[in-house]
Amino acid sequence: MRWGPQHIVCLTEETTEWLYLLGQEWRIVGISGYTVRPRRAREEKPKVSAFLNAKIDKILALDPDCVFGFSDLQADIAAALIRAGVQVTVFNQRSVAQIESMLYQVAAMVGCAEEGAARLAAMRARRDAIHAEVAALLAQGRRRPRVYFEEWDEPPISAIRWVSELIDVAGGEDIFPELAAQPLGKQRIVADPTEIVRRAPDIVIGSWCGKKFRPDKVAARPGWAEVPAVRTGSLFEIKSADILQPGPAALTDGLEQLHRIVRDWMVRHG
Helix, strand or coil: CCCCCCEECCHHHHHHHHHHHHHCCHHEEEEECCCCCHCCCCHHCCCEECCECCCCCHHHHHCCCCEEECCCCHHHHHHHHHHCCCCCEEEEEHHHHHHHHHHHHHHHCCCCHHHHHHHHHHHHHHHHHHHHHHHHHHHCCCCEEEEEEEECCEEEEEHHHHHHHHHHHCEEECCHHHHHHCCCCCHCCCCHHHHHHHCCCCCECCCCCCCCCCCCHCCCCCCCCHHHHCCCCEEEEECCHHHHCCCCHHHHHHHHHHHHHHHHHHHHHC
């Protein structure tokens, strides 16, 4: 007997990737057009939504018994599907702990609670190992670099909460922790861009959703010539699919890239 929903539509990438990791991809009947993880999902599953809109008729034609969504931004899609009689579960995870909770809930819903818990335990173990590496470097007299993480450039939007938390795990110090506490992108706009310069980041990481990060463009911003990250050439990109997806990607590949960038800085400049 197979328990749980048999025909799932995933309106964002993180639940798609997680179900594939759990070996439950057979349940997925539709995905977001923005899905890139895993790559094979794009070839195997119908694309039925963007992020802010969806093809409701196409979703209904797939006869889903569950739809997974993310955040208040998909509230209108969720409402339309609920009115059509579809079960919709919308998660709103913004922190590492909330991501873990979401992943466990999805695993439990498809009868994979034990495997989900084991995978989450492995992710936590890796974070503990990274924490130990950072502690060893600090014990050697190295310091944590100040990190400016930019989700968007015009206007500049700083890191969401889970990214800020992962920066800390990786050994860095988010220069805008007060903005990271805000759940919405518009609440994380750096109103005065010169404040970035004043906070003197040692590392700048760009993850511009939908377009390539341009270190040269960032370095050429007015007043940025004396920013420590510019002076040392410490400007990096992490693809948004690896770090801004509030699911397994951020807790694995995203964190690993953050740690590699921060650790290298600590060894060379800290």
